Amino acid sequence: MIILGIESSCDESAAAVLDYAGAGKSKVLAHALRSQEDEHAPFGGVVPELAARAHLAHLDRLIAHAMQEAGIGWRDLNAVAATAGPGLIGGVMTGLLTGKMIALAHKIPFCPINHLEAHALSPRLISAEIHYPYLLLLVSGGHSLLASISGAGKARVWGQSRDDAAGEVFDKTARLLGLGFPGGAALERLADEGNPQRFSLPLPMRGAEHCDLSFAGLKSAVRREAETLPQGKAGACARADLAASFQAAMAASLAERSAKAMQHHRQSLEKEARPYFVVAGGVAANRTIRETLARAAQAQGFRFTAPPHWLCTDNAAMVAYAGGERLAAGLEGRLDAPARARWPLGQ
Ligand code: KG4
Numbered sequence: 001m002i003i004l005g006i007e008s009s010c011d012e013s014a015a016a017v018l019d020y021a022g023a024g025k026s027k028v029l030a031h032a033l034r035s036q037e038d039e040h041a042p043f044g045g046v047v048p049e050l051a052a053r054a055h056l057a058h059l060d061r062l063i064a065h066a067m068q069e070a071g072i073g074w075r076d077l078n079a080v081a082a083t084a085g086p087g088l089i090g091g092v093m094t095g096l097l098t099g100k101m102i103a104l105a106h107k108i109p110f111c112p113i114n115h116l117e118a119h120a121l122s123p124r125l126i127s128a129e130i131h132y133p134y135l136l137l138l139v140s141g142g143h144s145l146l147a148s149i150s151g152a153g154k155a156r157v158w159g160q161s162r163d164d165a166a167g168e169v170f171d172k173t174a175r176l177l178g179l180g181f182p183g184g185a186a187l188e189r190l191a192d193e194g195n196p197q198r199f200s201l202p203l204p205m206r207g208a209e210h211c212d213l214s215f216a217g218l219k220s221a222v223r224r225e226a227e228t229l230p231q232g233k234a235g236a237c238a239r240a241d242l243a244a245s246f247q248a249a250m251a252a253s254l255a256e257r258s259a260k261a262m263q264h265h266r267q268s269l270e271k272e273a274r275p276y277f278v279v280a281g282g283v284a285a286n287r288t289i290r291e292t293l294a295r296a297a298q299a300q301g302f303r304f305t306a307p308p309h310w311l312c313t314d315n316a317a318m319v320a321y322a323g324g325e326r327l328a329a330g331l332e333g334r335l336d337a338p339a340r341a342r343w344p345l346g347q
Pocket residue numbers: 010139140141142143166167168170171182183184185188281282283284285286287312313314
């Protein structure tokens with residue numbers, strides 16, 4: 001099943017062509033992506049109106065490019081999948097309408113995709129081993145949540161962030177340290193040079209029975225430390241140490257909360273097994289976080305995997321794959337599906 005995927009929910013315009021054949025057997029024939037980072041950087045965050053205009057200006061070309069690279073024409077397409085939310089509504093509408101038009105013109109099935117579900121299913125695109133149900137930690141710029149995933153459209157959310165999303169806190173901390181926007185990857189590079197033990201930072205929600213996350217306390221603690229950093233060479237060193245200490249605290253907090261969700265997930269299973277724990281979303285690109293989560297999984301008797309970097313951050317291959325999973329489950333979408341700014345996973 002050849003599926004065209006379209007992504008436009010935030011600041012990445014993307015198109016991909018996927019040969020869907022189930023978990024681990026699907027092939028990405030082409031993926032094209034244009035990041036709008038440079039347009040938004042001067043404003044220190046994503047400007048919704050600019051994002052929508054940029055998606056409109058570039059999506060057609062990206063789709064044509066992906067189709068050409070995949071070596072296919074319109075007649076070869078079996079379905080179209082486009083992100084229908086959650087996200088910045090102008091951008092979502094641009095990609096969603098583009099996808100609907102292509103499906104309508106070529107009389108092929110259309111799948112409106114929940115962006116969170118696309119992230120949630122993305123590990124299956126590259127691994128045949130990740131069977132349902134598995135435990136997911138989704139950490140992106142807009143969301144942080146822990147959920148058991150039992151199939152397309154089947155998610156049980158154990159907990160989510162009560163305040164900022166993990167990626168948002170990475171971006172705000174990066175800005176505090178003068179690293180620009182979006183700062184997650186830049187902060188990781190700075191942290192590589194620092195000492196993660198220098199600053200002692202709080203681990204929010206530690207020990208709580210529920211699986212919710214919270215980062216407000218950690219964010220404030222980092223701000224307080226940043227305000228007292230020395231100037232000059234000692235200051236540069238201290239900045240790297242603060243970046244490393246923040247990253248370590250974030251990793252430890254995510255691992256502790258995930259371990260709690262692993263216990264809930266295991267209790268919900270019918271038979272004794274060695275279940276999978278997967279991490280997805282942009283923050284999953286962080287090496288320290290991946291390593292810390294891998295250790296937590298091992299301690300709980302879970303197997304662990306994280307998608308490759310390009311699949312962690314926003315892309316259209318995961319949207320096409322989610323379309324494939326939905327169609328394989330008999331969940332064809334409707335051409336009148338609305339664009340949604342808010343759309344919780346599993347609803
Ligand atoms: O999933 P994503 O590409 O977009 C959303 O759906 O939000 O995630 C983007 C987020 C940003 O906050 C970015 O700073 C963060 O992922 N991020 C990282 C890294 N790479 C991207 N955070 C920490 N370490 C990284 N290496």
